Amino acid sequence: xxxxxxxxxxxxxxxxxxxxxxxxxxxxxxxxxxxxxxxxxxxxxxxxxxxxxxxxxxxxxxxxxxxxxxxxxxxxxxxxxxxxxxxxxxxxxxxxxxxxxxxxxxxxxxxxxxxxxxxxxxxxxxxxxxxxxxxxxxxxxxxxxxxxxxxxxxxxxxxxxxxxxxxxxxxxxxxxxxxxxxxxxxxxxxxxxxxxxxxxxxxxxxxxxxxxxxxxxxxxxxxxxxxxxxxxxxxxxxxxxxxx
Numbered sequence: 001x002x003x004x005x006x007x008x009x010x011x012x013x014x015x016x017x018x019x020x021x022x023x024x025x026x027x028x029x030x031x032x033x034x035x036x037x038x039x040x041x042x043x044x045x046x047x048x049x050x051x052x053x054x055x056x057x058x059x060x061x062x063x064x065x066x067x068x069x070x071x072x073x074x075x076x077x078x079x080x081x082x083x084x085x086x087x088x089x090x091x092x093x094x095x096x097x098x099x100x101x102x103x104x105x106x107x108x109x110x111x112x113x114x115x116x117x118x119x120x121x122x123x124x125x126x127x128x129x130x131x132x133x134x135x136x137x138x139x140x141x142x143x144x145x146x147x148x149x150x151x152x153x154x155x156x157x158x159x160x161x162x163x164x165x166x167x168x169x170x171x172x173x174x175x176x177x178x179x180x181x182x183x184x185x186x187x188x189x190x191x192x193x194x195x196x197x198x199x200x201x202x203x204x205x206x207x208x209x210x211x212x213x214x215x216x217x218x219x220x221x222x223x224x225x226x227x228x229x230x231x232x233x234x235x236x237x238x239x240x241x242x243x244x
Contacts, residue, residue, distance in 0.1 A: 093221050094221075096124050096125055097221060097224065097225060097228075099124050100120075100121060100124050100125070100225060100228070101228055103116040103120045103121075103124070104116055104228060104229065104232040105232075107232070107236070109236055109239070109240060110143065110146045110233075110236040110237065110240055111145075111146045111147055112236075113132075113232055113233065113236050114132055114146050114147030114148055115147060117130050117131070117132050117147075117203070117229065118130060118131060118132075118147060121205075125205065126208070127205055127206055127207060127208065127212070128180070128182045128183070128206035128207060128208050128212075129178065129179050129180060129182060129204075129205075129206040130203070130204065130205055130206070131149050131177070131178075131179065131203075131204040132147070132148050132149065132201060132202075132203060132204075132229065132233070133148065133149040133150075133151055133156065133177060133201065133202045133203075133204055134148050134149070134150060134151075134197055134200055134201040134202070135150075135151070135152070135153040135156060135197075135200040135201075136150040136151060136152055136153075137152070137153055137200075138196055138197040138200045139197060140197060143197065143237070148201070149177065149204075151176070151177060153200075155173050155176060155177070156173075156177070156202060158171070158173035159171065159173040159174035159176075159177055159187060160174075160187050160189075160202070164188070164189040164192075165186075165187070165188050165189070165219055165222070165223070166185065166186070166187040166188075167184075167185070167186050167213045167214060167215050167217055167219070168184060168185065168213060168214055168215055169183075169184055169185070169210065170182060170184070170185045174187070177204055178204075178206060180206075182206030182207055182208075183206075183207050183208060183209050183210045183212065184206075184207035184209065184210050184211070184212045184213040184214065185204065185205065185206060185207065185213055186204075186205040186207070186213040186217075186222055187202055187203070187204050187205075188202065188203045188205075188219075188222050188223065188225070188226040189201075189202050189226070190202065190203065190226055190227075190229060190230035190233065191226070191227055191230050194230050194231070194233075194234050195234065197237075198230055198233050198234045198237065199230075201230070201233060203225065203226045203229050205222075
């Protein structure tokens with residue numbers, strides 16, 4: 001009589017049960033068939049790839065993390081580009097101040113200094129016009145016919161709103177200080193620690209556009225420029241007084 005078990009279909013469960021009950025058989029198979037383990041692992045990997053199912057309790061964060069990484073990289077790039085732009089602007093500003101300083105140093109007298117401010121500063125700083133203005137009440141005889149603009153103190157105070165630094169659109173009083181119309185203005189008083197009449201003078205810069213000078217603009221370089229003009233002005237006055 002034939003054994004009924006010989007006709008039974010052997011399942012994966014049967015194989016697993018057999019191997020679990022006979023661990024020595026596993027060692028024998030691996031010893032006689034060294035490629036068996038690699039073949040089994042490859043088959044299992046391919047089966048998992050073809051029948052990939054996601055556990056509903058598992059949240060795949062890869063897309064979100066990739067998106068955030070791209071955003072962070074974009075922000076870093078924008079920050080880097082912004083820093084490069086600011087550095088380039090600062091370098092250009094300091095280069096312009098350097099050229100203006102060389103022009104002031106090259107002047108040998110008061111008329112020459114005023115000519116540098118009126119003729120060279122606009123090209124250096126890309127401006128509409130530049131003027132050195134002084135209150136006419138304190139202007140001495142030696143500062144007349146030198147190129148300085150003479151205006152009443154009340155008019156100057158009205159043009160600057162009585163401030164030492166004015167940035168923005170020109171008002172009616174400021175329009176009278178200009179040689180030609182300007183879209184915006186920077187008016188900086190020379191340092192008050194310098195002797196009269198230098199401390200009663202102002203440097204006027206006319207912008208080509210309404211955004212050339214505005215209240216939120218940084219003022220460090222403008223103040224530095226006014227200080228250099230003030231020191232040069234004082235030195236030229238002293239030299240001119242000694243020559244008379």
